[in-house]
Amino acid sequence: MKLVLDEEQRQLRDAVRDFLRTASPLPKVRDGYDPQVYARLNGELGLSGLIIPEEYGGAGAGMAELAVALEETGAALLPGPFLATAFATIALTGTPDKELLAAIAEGRITATLARDTLDHDGATVRGTPAQVLSGMEADVLVAPARSGEEMVLVAVELARPGVTRTALETLDLTRGQARVALEGAPARVLGPAPQAGDRLCVALAAEQLGVMRAALDAIVAYAKIRVAFGRYIGSYQGVKHKLADMHAKLEQAESIVRYAAWAADESPDDLPEAAALAQAYVGRACFEVARDHLLLHGGVGFTWEHDAHLYYKRAKADEVLLGPPRIHRARLAQLLEL
Structure with missing residues (x-):
């Protein structure tokens, strides 16, 4: 089991963090998806091809490396289709398609994954996925479909x-969703539908870990400079205890995410339990940290101009993206025969 980043993973983390700090700083997040930032993210760092096998033009890395990248894009609240494309790529690595994987690795297309099952008649598909992540920005929709039996x-x-495609009004202002109606749309069969749900849970948990870390860092920094009643608020026992609780949740979440990413790469038999635990714990913990980070900012945290609500909304949207935590708790209990 490996819970600590190695040297190459730390270098990847630093490279992504430095890039996002300059190319997509927090004030720019409010402007939404910037295709130029996404193009640079792929051109300079090759992140879209991170887990794509080398034979298709990717880096051939594992889920542990993707988790490192998603933690940083989550901390930066990166707008746009990076997570959606990562989801689609995870599905495609289970059913490899040279054309699509090569195009994603080169950054020529963005993709998204529908979790709803479509109907396939041999040449076209029908169905209406109701909430497709980054559905307005994506070029290609990857989806499971029923073709006969x-x-x-x-x-x-x-x-x-x-x-x-119809854009939806979403809670998370930094990343949209769309309703996609398919009525006789041409579709290409790639192969048998893979079982990718566990790896999707790990990828989302990695992003949530980044949101948690950034929210905690922000409120710790604020507690060191905000003065109330003649004292820094970080000196008050109630604030110190809350920050300690948030830090404990972050440390537990990091261990869970690192273990789940390791299981995805090295121990497939342990992955179902690890993935269920990741979403059962990290999803809720991320929201609680983002919520408390907003509350500890006091009145200013509730204003439209402050960034606290952006973390809060991303955390809540992510918490239910793959189903609420209670679903994953129930699955974990079933897997453990509790």
């Missing part, structure tokens, strides 16, 4: 006829 993975080009 088989479950297959299909790819749909979202600019083709038969596709209607």
